[in-house]
Amino acid sequence: MQEQWWLVVGDVHERVEALAKIPERERATGIIISGDLTNVGGKETIVRLLAVIAQHNPRVLAQIGNMDTTQVETVLDERGINIHRQVRELASGVGLAGVGWSTPTPFSTPSEVDEASMAAWAETTLAAATAAFAHVLFVVHTPPWNTVTDRLGSGVSVGSPGVRAAIERYQPEIVVTGHIHEARGEDWIGKSHVLNPGPFGQGGYVRVWLTPDGLRARLEQAGGPA
Numbered sequence: 001m002q003e004q005w006w007l008v009v010g011d012v013h014e015r016v017e018a019l020a021k022i023p024e025r026e027r028a029t030g031i032i033i034s035g036d037l038t039n040v041g042g043k044e045t046i047v048r049l050l051a052v053i054a055q056h057n058p059r060v061l062a063q064i065g066n067m068d069t070t071q072v073e074t075v076l077d078e079r080g081i082n083i084h085r086q087v088r089e090l091a092s093g094v095g096l097a098g099v100g101w102s103t104p105t106p107f108s109t110p111s112e113v114d115e116a117s118m119a120a121w122a123e124t125t126l127a128a129a130t131a132a133f134a135h136v137l138f139v140v141h142t143p144p145w146n147t148v149t150d151r152l153g154s155g156v157s158v159g160s161p162g163v164r165a166a167i168e169r170y171q172p173e174i175v176v177t178g179h180i181h182e183a184r185g186e187d188w189i190g191k192s193h194v195l196n197p198g199p200f201g202q203g204g205y206v207r208v209w210l211t212p213d214g215l216r217a218r219l220e221q222a223g224g225p226a
Contacts, residue, residue: 004091005209007057008139008197008217010034010178013067014041014049015201019056021223022205029090031057032083034178035065035100035141040110042071050075061088063100065141065179066109073111083139085121087129091210095133097125097172099140102179103160118142119162126170135214136172138192143177148185149196150177167192173215176206186219193217 007028013036019025031053038045046068053060063084064073076082083098090096099121101111113121122140129136143150143159144167150159158180167175167189175194184198195217197204203222208215 003209004029004094005207006030006032006090006137008032008034008176008206008208009200009204010141010176010197011036011065011181011199011201012049013039013199013201014045016049016052018200018203018205018222019053021203022220025056028057028059030059030061032096032139032176033060033062034139034176035063035102036067036178037062037064038068038072040067040069042069043075046072046075050079061096061098063098063139063141064111065100066102066105066111069110085125087125087132089133090137093133094135094137094210094215095129097129097136097138099125099142099163102142115160115162118160119165122160122163122166123169126166126172130170130172135210136170136174137208137215138167138172138175140175140177141179143179143183143196144175144189144194147187147189147194149183149187149194150180151183152180153182164189167194174208174217176208176217184219195219
């Protein structure tokens with residue numbers, strides 16, 4: 001039986017050159033994008049970007065981050081690949097839960113919501129996923145508060161308390177996040193393994209794979225060691 005594994009990236013910002021440096025990318029079960037595909041791009045930008053990604057692997061699922069516009073989300077919806085606030089089956093017994101956008105930033109980016117909305121999205125999406133699947137991969141653009149994955153260079157945590165609370169309650173096996181570029185790293189919230197690969201333009205990604213005991217994940221670096 002062929003190994004089931006997924007290539008998870010985030011903070012793409014229209015830079016996908018690193019895909020060419022990932023071994024066996026075309027054999028991945030799929031590519032999952034956690035958010036920020038564009039830099040406030042519109043329809044033409046996302047259509048062009050998805051076409052380039054499909055040359056490496058046509059099985060793509062994605063959601064918008066705070067730097068993406070509603071035009072980007074419309075294209076994802078039209079293609080049936082949007083994972084924001086959705087639960088999807090990735091493999092037998094394995095579910096994907098997605099939450100995009102971000103909580104407010106100092107930059108007034110296009111797709112931001114208040115903390116209460118983010119908390120509600122995380123709660124309802126994870127509740128549905130963990131009720132339906134034994135193994136859950138949670139892909140959330142906004143990182144959980146007070147982890148390695150949400151700290152600015154100054155050390156201040158800027159993630160979402162609501163996202164953290166939902167993870168604490170539902171304990172998805174793997175959480176892949178992003179948004180805070182300098183917070184590449186990994187942490188644990190109970191039994192949940194939380195990883196931020198950093199911006200994909202710098203080559204960071206997460207490999208998630210299915211074992212007989214459940215999902216596992218590892219930080220990777222395109223073209224070299226992590």
